Amino acid sequence: MNDMRIDGGRLWGALMELAAIGATPKGGVKRLALTDLDKQGRDLVVSWGKAAGLSITVDQIGNVFMRRDGTNNDLPPVVTGSHIDTQPTGGKFDGNYGVLAGLEVVLTLNELKIKTVAPIEVAFWTNEEGSRFVPVMMGSGVFCGAFSLETAYAARDVDGKTVGEELARIGYKGEQVPGRHPIGAYFETHIEQGPVLEDADKVIGVVPAVMGLSWYDCVVSGMEAHAGPTPMGLRKDALQVSTRIMQEVVAIANRYPPYGRGTVGMVQVFPNSRNVIPGEVKFSIDLRNVNEELLNTMHEEMLDFIERTRQDSGLGITLERVSYYPPCPFHPECVDAVRSATAKLGYSTMDVVSGAGHDAIYAARLAPAGMIFVPCKDGISHNEIEDAKSEHLEAGCNVLLHAMLERAGVA
Amino acid sequence: MNDMRIDGGRLWGALMELAAIGATPKGGVKRLALTDLDKQGRDLVVSWGKAAGLSITVDQIGNVFMRRDGTNNDLPPVVTGSHIDTQPTGGKFDGNYGVLAGLEVVLTLNELKIKTVAPIEVAFWTNEEGSRFVPVMMGSGVFCGAFSLETAYAARDVDGKTVGEELARIGYKGEQVPGRHPIGAYFETHIEQGPVLEDADKVIGVVPAVMGLSWYDCVVSGMEAHAGPTPMGLRKDALQVSTRIMQEVVAIANRYPPYGRGTVGMVQVFPNSRNVIPGEVKFSIDLRNVNEELLNTMHEEMLDFIERTRQDSGLGITLERVSYYPPCPFHPECVDAVRSATAKLGYSTMDVVSGAGHDAIYAARLAPAGMIFVPCKDGISHNEIEDAKSEHLEAGCNVLLHAMLERAGVA
Numbered sequence: 001m002n003d004m005r006i007d008g009g010r011l012w013g014a015l016m017e018l019a020a021i022g023a024t025p026k027g028g029v030k031r032l033a034l035t036d037l038d039k040q041g042r043d044l045v046v047s048w049g050k051a052a053g054l055s056i057t058v059d060q061i062g063n064v065f066m067r068r069d070g071t072n073n074d075l076p077p078v079v080t081g082s083h084i085d086t087q088p089t090g091g092k093f094d095g096n097y098g099v100l101a102g103l104e105v106v107l108t109l110n111e112l113k114i115k116t117v118a119p120i121e122v123a124f125w126t127n128e129e130g131s132r133f134v135p136v137m138m139g140s141g142v143f144c145g146a147f148s149l150e151t152a153y154a155a156r157d158v159d160g161k162t163v164g165e166e167l168a169r170i171g172y173k174g175e176q177v178p179g180r181h182p183i184g185a186y187f188e189t190h191i192e193q194g195p196v197l198e199d200a201d202k203v204i205g206v207v208p209a210v211m212g213l214s215w216y217d218c219v220v221s222g223m224e225a226h227a228g229p230t231p232m233g234l235r236k237d238a239l240q241v242s243t244r245i246m247q248e249v250v251a252i253a254n255r256y257p258p259y260g261r262g263t264v265g266m267v268q269v270f271p272n273s274r275n276v277i278p279g280e281v282k283f284s285i286d287l288r289n290v291n292e293e294l295l296n297t298m299h300e301e302m303l304d305f306i307e308r309t310r311q312d313s314g315l316g317i318t319l320e321r322v323s324y325y326p327p328c329p330f331h332p333e334c335v336d337a338v339r340s341a342t343a344k345l346g347y348s349t350m351d352v353v354s355g356a357g358h359d360a361i362y363a364a365r366l367a368p369a370g371m372i373f374v375p376c377k378d379g380i381s382h383n384e385i386e387d388a389k390s391e392h393l394e395a396g397c398n399v400l401l402h403a404m405l406e407r408a409g410v411a
Numbered sequence: 412m413n414d415m416r417i418d419g420g421r422l423w424g425a426l427m428e429l430a431a432i433g434a435t436p437k438g439g440v441k442r443l444a445l446t447d448l449d450k451q452g453r454d455l456v457v458s459w460g461k462a463a464g465l466s467i468t469v470d471q472i473g474n475v476f477m478r479r480d481g482t483n484n485d486l487p488p489v490v491t492g493s494h495i496d497t498q499p500t501g502g503k504f505d506g507n508y509g510v511l512a513g514l515e516v517v518l519t520l521n522e523l524k525i526k527t528v529a530p531i532e533v534a535f536w537t538n539e540e541g542s543r544f545v546p547v548m549m550g551s552g553v554f555c556g557a558f559s560l561e562t563a564y565a566a567r568d569v570d571g572k573t574v575g576e577e578l579a580r581i582g583y584k585g586e587q588v589p590g591r592h593p594i595g596a597y598f599e600t601h602i603e604q605g606p607v608l609e610d611a612d613k614v615i616g617v618v619p620a621v622m623g624l625s626w627y628d629c630v631v632s633g634m635e636a637h638a639g640p641t642p643m644g645l646r647k648d649a650l651q652v653s654t655r656i657m658q659e660v661v662a663i664a665n666r667y668p669p670y671g672r673g674t675v676g677m678v679q680v681f682p683n684s685r686n687v688i689p690g691e692v693k694f695s696i697d698l699r700n701v702n703e704e705l706l707n708t709m710h711e712e713m714l715d716f717i718e719r720t721r722q723d724s725g726l727g728i729t730l731e732r733v734s735y736y737p738p739c740p741f742h743p744e745c746v747d748a749v750r751s752a753t754a755k756l757g758y759s760t761m762d763v764v765s766g767a768g769h770d771a772i773y774a775a776r777l778a779p780a781g782m783i784f785v786p787c788k789d790g791i792s793h794n795e796i797e798d799a800k801s802e803h804l805e806a807g808c809n810v811l812l813h814a815m816l817e818r819a820g821v822a
Contacts, residue, residue, distance in 0.1 A: 193639075193640045194639070194642075199645060215685065227676055227766070228605070229605025229606075229767050230605050231606075231669065232661070232665055232673070240658065240661050244658075247658075250648070258642065261638060263648075263686070264689075265650075266684060267678055269678045272676070273676050275674070276674075277674055277676065278676060286685060355639025355640035355641065379641060381637060382637065
């Protein structure tokens with residue numbers, strides 16, 4: 001049992017074949033949710049599942065479950081999966097790796113004629129990326145009841161097409177009621193989408209939790225004026241006041257290592273003219289932490305700083321929270337299953353808290369869940385140059401195999 | 412002589428009549444250089460000049476000189492003027508006031524039947540604003556030889572039309588070679604375009620000089636990365652490094668009061684996405700001072716700071732100087748003429764260094780020059796809500812009258 005390994009070359013081949021659908025000139029993939037290309041990708045993966053003897057269930061939001069029976073089918077299945085939709089300028093591995101690693105586990109078990117006690121399933125969730133339709137993580141979100149099927153169906157892309165219409169059009173509006181599908185445990189393998197593993201030269205990231213995040217829009221309102229005739233003391237420079245807040249965002253994150261994160265990613269300056277003192281600046285703030293209490297502390301410190309800055313500067317400052325996800329700790333049994341599988345296989349490893357969202361967050365609301373990270377080149381994802389090493393993908397898939405076997409039991 | 416006054420109501424009426432050409436719904440004016448509306452405005456002002464008995468000369472760049480003979484026409488004329496083109500969302504007073512104040516001086520002298528020794532001229536210069544065609548201050552710039560007539564003619568608007576074509580089309584491509592028009596002295600009245608006079612509650616600004624300015628484009632290059640998974644210590648956040656420089660721009664200006672100015676007016680963040688650490692930030696820097704040595708010091712301090720920031724941060728930083736105008740001190744005799752006229756008339760006054768560019772800068776290269784400022788509401792200009800009080804405009808015009816008479820001499 002312990003010397004069981006997946007076929008890394010076969011996994012790589014499947015990844016490259018799927019990546020050919022929607023391939024971009026720069027080596028990435030553009031396969032937006034519920035497009036014709038998504039249908040092609042789904043059809044290919046389903047055909048592979050059928051060829052592997054799996055039975056297919058599609059639910060009403062288009063989540064696909066591909067099942068390999070166990071010896072006791074009354075037990076809820078051990079599920080693994082991710083998504084196959086991509087960003088507009090996405091890579092070959094984000095999501096796709098998690099789905100095809102699951103299929104590779106099945107192929108390996110088939111070859112070795114190993115039956116599990118509990119059934120095993122490979123799932124792919126609809127519209128994880130949220131690039132064409134919001135909200136993100138739509139399929140898993142509907143599945144766990146984070147929002148309703150009707151909300152998801154009504155979401156429109158920029159051309160006004162709805163999720164409901166597009167699901168039906170590509171033939172993936174299934175019968176099963178989302179969530180009416182038992183899950184015994186859930187694992188998701190994924191490229192890290194960050195630089196931590198590569199920087200530490202480790203192969204496997206055991207993921208104890210996903211960070212919570214708090215998103216804000218901040219607007220600083222001053223008075224636009226001519227850059228020449230307006231003395232420094234008579235200015236209401238919205239950008240200068242904004243830069244203080246932008247620096248504090250980073251300072252707050254640095255006060256809560258190692259998992260504090262603070263980012264200003266988006267800035268709009270009005271009127272944005274070389275010789276005009278900015279009258280208004282709008283910018284985003286992104287605060288994250290894996291500890292909810294610390295995330296709340298960071299939130300409070302941000303509010304305090306903005307209040308002080310409002311008083312000091314005399315300028316108008318508004319801060320609106322536009323999104324909040326609490327931290328999501330994974331289930332100790334699933335985390336341990338990943339950790340012990342990694343130890344058994346002898347891979348170098350470390351704990352890596354996920355800073356990005358994944359379908360596993362929603363799956364974790366319904367069943368014990370865990371994640372397995374592998375390095376990606378320079379930590380780059382959501383980019384056509386996203387890259388990962390075949391041996392790392394193979395290692396992650398081997399960890400998945402052994403973790404799933406531990407949870408499902410070998411007959 | 413000393414009790415001579417212009418007619419403030421007539422001046423206001425002329426300003427409002429000219430402002431009706433290209434009037435905007437918000438109470439401003441849009442009369443871009445060399446458009447049909449500019450032709451209408453020019454024709455109106457020229458018709459007023461002819462009605463006042465002035466002789467008209469148009470030079471090859473479309474500058475218009477309207478002359479009232481003196482008793483000794485061998486003397487070079489005492490010229491006053493400004494421009495009548497506006498910004499796309501311009502006001503009623505910027506430029507227009509300087510031209511119509513000159514006409515009002517002529518009308519007053521006509522009524523009082525006063526002859527000057529030297530001739531008097533009212534000029535309006537082509538395309539001061541630079542909104543449709545660059546460079547700015549085009550007519551006065553060609554006149555003084557700052558750049559060639561050919562360069563100006565070849566300038567194109569966004570539709571590809573050239574200055575040469577448009578000048579001919581509206582009938583203002585004259586015969587006189589630019590610069591072949593002697594000037595004995597030049598005065599320009601203008602709204603301050605800043606808040607200093609209003610803040611100090613003074614009516615007349617005596618303008619000893621125009622600030623020099625140094626413009627830069629700064630580009631900070633880091634590495635874009637996902638805002639969640641990237642630990643603070645592994646980031647190359649181009650925006651955070653940029654905010655340090657943006658704050659230093661203001662700090663440098665504050666170290667050189669009262670005439671140091673530092674402004675970041677334009678910012679572009681790439682990729683400008685909420686959950687992506689900025690990989691590149693491009694922003695403008697505008698440094699000004701009335702003292703060239705101090706402006707150079709400010710420049711050097713900026714270079715030093717950027718070099719230190721480059722070393723501290725490890726990020727790429729480039730700084731390119733894109734424009735430089737040295738400070739322009741006005742001629743002591745013209746400044747004194749304004750100062751003594753103001754004193755004689757009993758207006759409250761202070762010295763106000765001009766932070767903005769004016770045609771007077773180029774005129775000052777050829778002849779003694781001086782400027783007269785009057786307050787504008789909230790210091791706002793280049794805006795449809797630009798406003799000024801009739802009594803202030805009247806006061807400035809009275810100062811112009813007496814300063815010109817001092818230079819031209821009363822026969």
